[in-house]
Amino acid sequence: xxxxxxxxxxxxxxxxxxTDKKHNTLQVLNGLSLDVYTNEFxxxxxxxxxxxTVLLNLILGLDTPDEGTIEFSGGTPAKxxxxxxxxxxxxxxxxxxxxxxxxxxxxxxVDKAKRREEAKAxxxxxxxxxxxxxxxxxxxxxxxxxxxxxxxxxxxxxIMLMDEPFGALDAQTRYQMQDEIxxxxxxxxxxxxxxxxxxxxxxTLGDRIVLLGNKPSVVVNEFVPNMARPRNNLSQEFLEFxxxxxxxxxxxxx
Amino acid sequence: MxxxxxxxxxxxxxxxxxxxxxxxxxxxxxxxxxAGIISERKLAPPTKVVTTFIDKLTNTNPxxxxxxxxxxxxxxxxxxxxxxxxxxxxxxGLLMGYFKPIDSFVTPIFEIIRPIPPIxxxxxxxxxxxxxxxxxxxxxxxxALVPAxxxxxxxxxxxxxxxxxxxxxxxxxxxxxFLEVCVPSAVPMVFTGVKNALSSAWxxxxxxxxxxxxxxxxxxxxxxxxxxxCDIIIVGMLMIGVSGAIMSGLLSLVEDKVAxxxxxxx
Ligand SMILES: Nc1ncnc2c1ncn2[C@@H]1O[C@H](COP(=O)(O)OP(=O)(O)O)[C@@H](O)[C@H]1O
Ligand SMILES: [Mg+2]
Numbered sequence: 001x002x003x004x005x006x007x008x009x010x011x012x013x014x015x016x017x018x019t020d021k022k023h024n025t026l027q028v029l030n031g032l033s034l035d036v037y038t039n040e041f042x043x044x045x046x047x048x049x050x051x052x053t054v055l056l057n058l059i060l061g062l063d064t065p066d067e068g069t070i071e072f073s074g075g076t077p078a079k080x081x082x083x084x085x086x087x088x089x090x091x092x093x094x095x096x097x098x099x100x101x102x103x104x105x106x107x108x109x110v111d112k113a114k115r116r117e118e119a120k121a122x123x124x125x126x127x128x129x130x131x132x133x134x135x136x137x138x139x140x141x142x143x144x145x146x147x148x149x150x151x152x153x154x155x156x157x158x159i160m161l162m163d164e165p166f167g168a169l170d171a172q173t174r175y176q177m178q179d180e181i182x183x184x185x186x187x188x189x190x191x192x193x194x195x196x197x198x199x200x201x202x203x204t205l206g207d208r209i210v211l212l213g214n215k216p217s218v219v220v221n222e223f224v225p226n227m228a229r230p231r232n233n234l235s236q237e238f239l240e241f242x243x244x245x246x247x248x249x250x251x252x253x254x
Numbered sequence: 255m256x257x258x259x260x261x262x263x264x265x266x267x268x269x270x271x272x273x274x275x276x277x278x279x280x281x282x283x284x285x286x287x288x289a290g291i292i293s294e295r296k297l298a299p300p301t302k303v304v305t306t307f308i309d310k311l312t313n314t315n316p317x318x319x320x321x322x323x324x325x326x327x328x329x330x331x332x333x334x335x336x337x338x339x340x341x342x343x344x345x346x347g348l349l350m351g352y353f354k355p356i357d358s359f360v361t362p363i364f365e366i367i368r369p370i371p372p373i374x375x376x377x378x379x380x381x382x383x384x385x386x387x388x389x390x391x392x393x394x395x396x397x398a399l400v401p402a403x404x405x406x407x408x409x410x411x412x413x414x415x416x417x418x419x420x421x422x423x424x425x426x427x428x429x430x431x432f433l434e435v436c437v438p439s440a441v442p443m444v445f446t447g448v449k450n451a452l453s454s455a456w457x458x459x460x461x462x463x464x465x466x467x468x469x470x471x472x473x474x475x476x477x478x479x480x481x482x483x484c485d486i487i488i489v490g491m492l493m494i495g496v497s498g499a500i501m502s503g504l505l506s507l508v509e510d511k512v513a514x515x516x517x518x519x520x
Contacts (some may be wrong), residue, residue, distance in 0.1 A: 057419070060423050061423075062422055062423065078425065079422070079423065079424065079425030080423070080424050082423070084420075084423050086416055086420065088416075090414070090417055090419075090420055092417060092435070092438070092439075093439075093515050093516075094439070094441065103420070103421075103424065104420075104423075104424035105424075107425060107427075107434070108424065108425060135514070135515040136515075155424060
């Protein structure tokens with residue numbers, strides 16, 4: 001990662017607040033600035049309720065900021081060009097695994113044969129072969145999020161946002177999914193913005209880690225774990241890096 | 255899904271429990287009457303109900319029609335009112351749940367109509383539709399419309415907003431979001447509404463037939479009351495209860511076909 005990195009998303013001075021019926025204003029983002037580089041694996045680390053999901057929704061265009069700008073190299077992406085893996089899976093319960101994976105191309109009117117073929121390839125990629133016709137209710141948490149990942153990649157997006165995708169999984173499944181998401185990222189060559197509140201996960205995955213503070217939040221720190229992958233979370237280097245971030249995180253929260 | 259031996263045993267156990275509840279009820283009922291705790295003239299015992307039932311299959315006395323004629327007449331009314339309520343109430347409720355202007359347009363009228371009990375409509379319906387079947391169907395329709403519409407409406411309103419976001423990020427149109435996200439996620443609530451509409455329809459039947467009927471289960475019951483024939487009253491009531499239960503069971507089968515993704519809790 002040299003300095004000739006191309007900026008894929010340029011976020012400047014982003015402000016976002018919500019006003020409830022009693023006219024109380026909740027300032028969530030307070031002038032957040034951030035660059036996301038092409039094809040990097042960026043981790044956004046922040047405590048719960050600090051506005052991580054709000055930020056991703058702004059990048060997705062689901063909501064508009066009060067102030068500030070989000071610019072993409074190559075112009076504003078069309079709908080479907082930015083993919084999202086949602087917190088707590090958000091699968092369509094009435095669709096089978098394969099129908100969930102092909103849901104987004106279907107909204108676009110991609111013809112059935114084509115989207116089926118792509119969906120099958122993605123199901124293979126996330127290791128869910130044989131479960132094509134199962135309903136989400138019959139799947140474990142890890143399997144559900146595999147479907148969520150495959151669905152996000154079915155849009156052929158080159159920017160992938162992931163909102164605490166493994167937050168609801170047990171530790172064992174989580175480690176396994178972390179390995180796999182790195183493999184998928186490397187095979188698909190996408191820019192990933194991965195949100196988590198787990199320091200260890202951030203150090204395991206990130207090319208770069210930006211730390212958000214409590215709301216109203218801004219970027220309070222940035223870390224670059226220059227460690228080869230796969231990273232051993234018991235190595236001296238890993239643990240030291242983890243502690244550095246933990247100290248900064250404590251500071252950010254007080 | 256495979257049904258294991260354990261599942262089968264448990265199902266059998268559940269079934270036996272259900273049967274024994276009915277049997278116990280019948281036995282108590284019989285004893286209460288035979289012991290004279292309640293006079294036979296006020297409460298016909300199960301044995302009497304059975305003989306009356308068999309007799310009514312062929313006997314047109316005292317109300318001018320055999321049991322099945324009464325049954326078909328009532329079934330026709332109920333089904334017509336019920337189906338009409340579903341055909342109008344479900345789409346209207348779904349649309350109201352999603353499109354604000356439709357909601358604003360319909361809600362005030364609906365909120366005023368809603369608290370009026372179906373029986374209170376009888377005089378108006380008689381003036382509007384005369385004493386024929388039209389007014390009876392209209393009353394049953396109104397009773398069934400409320401749950402059909404309200405549940406469909408609530409079903410759409412309760413769509414998980416994150417699922418709508420998923421569709422939006424994929425560039426779905428408003429129409430696609432309504433038809434492919436909100437409507438399917440409302441399906442379980444729609445079925446709840448349909449089942450409640452069916453019960454309401456049967457419950458309103460007797461009231462509707464109080465109006466002017468000369469045939470029908472409600473009429474048969476009413477006539478039984480005039481003649482102090484409690485056995486006939488009970489036969490009529492049981493016919494309504496059993497028909498409602500059977501139709502409700504059929505609806506559950508349809509539900510399993512239409513919404514196979516729904517997890518059954520037991
Ligand atoms: N649509 C909304 N309306 C009102 N408040 C909201 C809305 N979305 C988020 N918030 C508030 O913004 C804060 C940050 O939320 P969120 O981004 O979901 O946190 P997290 O960092 O855990 O993802 C929370 O306090 C939440 O209640
Ligand atoms: Mg969140």
